[in-house]
Amino acid sequence: MKQSGMKPSDIKRITKIFKALSNENRLELFLEILKINEKSFETECAECFITDIMGTLSIGAPTVSHHMKELTNAGLVITERKGKFLTAKINDELIKELAEIFSTEKS
Amino acid sequence: MKQSGMKPSDIKRITKIFKALSNENRLELFLEILKINEKSFETECAECFITDIMGTLSIGAPTVSHHMKELTNAGLVITERKGKFLTAKINDELIKELAEIFSTEKS
DNA sequence: CTCACAATTCGATATTTGTCAAATTTTATA
């Protein structure tokens, strides 16, 4: 029961995380990055090229750029520029923290 | 990796859940209900009186009412009227589903 | 060097959201 005594700053940080996941396009971006992250469990190459994902979404490049920044600011993903391209990978530590919030004794 | 092939309707449903948790006051409401839910694991009385929580928040009754409806609509909590009062308990099934989204092979 | 392409920034706009005060409804009880 990790969430019992939560500091106001934690509340704020966590709402920011959930807000980042509360938009359809942003959630799809995140899940896509998460999927790549899982797939490349054995191989250590867990990077994901954002350009590739873009095609599957019905929004323009400026909006994707904006959404990526929100996912990054929330701490959910870590981005890196590879030449012309932007890559992203999952911040596994944060995911672990989120998993704990939803882990209950009533399994 | 439950989230890989997710239907559009699922995406929408899940964004609604995260949106419900993306506001500070609503998250505090939810966590408070969750705390009661966990505490009363052995005893089967997992209900939580909303009036009691209200005092800890700095918003008025209409806003609390509105927030409770959002948590309910998202499926996170189940409410019931007990006389004059409103009680809420956690929808454990949904919490389990959320836990799965964040469960990763990279434990 | 320049061209093409990926990404970002900027400015604008329509929509959604959080909150409140006032009015209304529900329910227990004096």
Next chain:
DNA sequence: TATAAAATTTGACAAATATCGAATTGTGAG
């Protein structure tokens, strides 16, 4: 039944958000 307390509904409004098109920047390839 009359009152009070809890909750909800309604209507309003300011603030935040998602998205876009246009302009700009960064980068590798020819």
